[in-house]
Amino acid sequence: MWRIPNRIAGAAVGLSASAGVLAAYLLTLAPGVVWSGAGIDSGDFAAAVAVGGVPHPTGYPTLMLLGLAVRPIPLGDLAFRLNVLTAFAAAGSLIPLGLLAARLRPRSGLPISLPEAASAAAVLTLYGLAPLVWSNAIVTEVYALASLLLWSAVYAAVRARTNALGDSAARWWAFASGMLLGLGTGAHITVALGAPALMAILLRGRWGSRLGRRPAAVAALGLVAGCSVFAYLPFAASLDPPINWGDPSNLERFWSVVSGEIYRPRVGGSDVGTTAAKAAWLLGQPARQLTWVLLPLLAAGGASLTRRHAWAALATGWIALSALAVGALYNSRDDEVLILPVLAVAAVWSLVGVDQVARLATAARTSIGRLVAAVLPALLIATAVIRGTELAPEVSMRDATHTQAFAHAALAQADANTVILTQDDRATFPLWYERYAPDGKSDVTIVDLRLWQFAWYRESLGRRSGLSTAAPPDQLLTAGAWPSSRPLWAVDIEVSGNRSAEVLATVRTLNEP
């Protein structure tokens, strides 16, 4: 039987699955910014890229820098370009997972048969088509990029460990590992939780010697280098962009932004029972998201890792458990997505499980073993195809054009100097994008009343629009202090479901200039 050489097995599996899911992502890609599903923040990100600004905390400098790189590319709308970037990052994140699993599988020194490679590619595809992964791959978000960088860092750490101590290649892999983790932290702050996993990979069994500790020290240097992307935030803020959350132009405000100070009230706060129930629900996500078919493979892979590469089981287990804890303790609209690393770990373990099951089936030399070896690839491929076909209409954002249509219509109707009041992300972010996109309407001011509490926001509005910062515009109107010549509008949002078409935005005029 034709076999794939061991040295390219991981890349072959990762690339084939990546190409498959990329096609699915591009076919279901959102056409621009959206106000539903995983894309509610897409307008904030796209507007921030458009003006070279700072999006909501923690600032996401890695995404901003990549966004600035794709901004000049003449391919459709800027928001569409960023969606394409996200899709590529999400599809690309499957490659380090495939490479990592190839290093950890029980028969890692041997070539891999085509059916086994197909099984592995199907497992990775099931991960890429998990609703949580898919929905975050087709509209501008940070989680796909964070996943790509986290798992690239873990793979680089494994490469550093498998090279001989003192080898220059080991040092480079260690440096790359730390740097990728730093860049990942710039994509999403929770990637920093992968640092102990990297240290576990690099240091286990080597702590006793100075030479053994060197890769970890080099990785720490790489981490510092990667985290230098955060310098983007004060630099961007110093240019006073209109989207400038927290204005991180001094140290105190910088720390406030990168530490997510305004979101701290969302950490904890629930009673133990509620938190435990949420944790249980999140723990059930691997079965729901990746299908029940993978559970036996996941268990087989976990057992294999524990016996052969305990350090890898420990490292990946840490990543999964820390993500689960963060997901359980953090309360926000998108807290569910914080367990994406759990799904990725489940995918890696399942990939190892594929090899383990194939090894056992081959070793058994029985009819049952042959049956398992024959059925497993077909079962996994069929599951991936059915899963993708079933989920595509549900996940797809291809027709999610309502958001920009609303923002375009609202701004197009606004007279010069109109002030539009918002109190919902779904209104604020698309209006920001439409306002600050390259051909946006420059004489309209959008005021999110929820941000009025912050001095940096009031100051920025006052500087740009000449608005009085003494009180919010709606209060000034009530008090009769609103300039009669300046139209004041408000946007109401009605939400009846999670899909783009189930959000209705209505503009009201609050005064008649």
Add this chain to the structure above:
Amino acid sequence: MNRWLTAGMAAALVVLLVAAALWPSAPPPARAQTAPDVRLRETETPPARKTAGPPDASRLTLRLSSAALVEDGRALADGADLTLLAQPTYAALPGAGPNLVRISPAITVTARDAGGRDIGLSPTARLTFSQPGAASAGMYRLNGDAWHPVETVAVGQGLVVQPVGPGTYALFGALPPDWTVRHDVLTALALNAARLVVDDLAPKS
């Protein structure tokens, strides 16, 4: 590590994941948004007024001189009055495409016969403002007192009217994405629905 111990741990992991997946708990209702919640505001700022009073209503009363409007299988008699009460606001139209703008959340249509008695419109009745040669149907913009065709607007059958309640219809107009939509134009579009009725129902002399 002992083979049986790892097998036992693997089995326990499967049981745990299965139990968690089958646990009868609903998704957590955590729905805080990206921007901080209003409750976090340091100042006692009340939210924007929920309503600022009804927008100026544009009322247009039409006298039907020829019975051509068929509603619920019945023809409106000559001399019936048809009143449209339009409240021009605008919103993205869910589920209908990128360039459809809902001109009014509702247009109230009341019909009276020649004797002044109300004609009940069924809740599910669709009003179709069709006119002969619908392919040439277009929209008109009110410029001063005169209607001028807006040639860049391709609206298919002109207007779509959907029932949202007894005698209440939502009116939609299709607008190209680069078309400047202004409040007064939307008002004109809303009124233009009546114009289409007149065009359609007025006797051809």
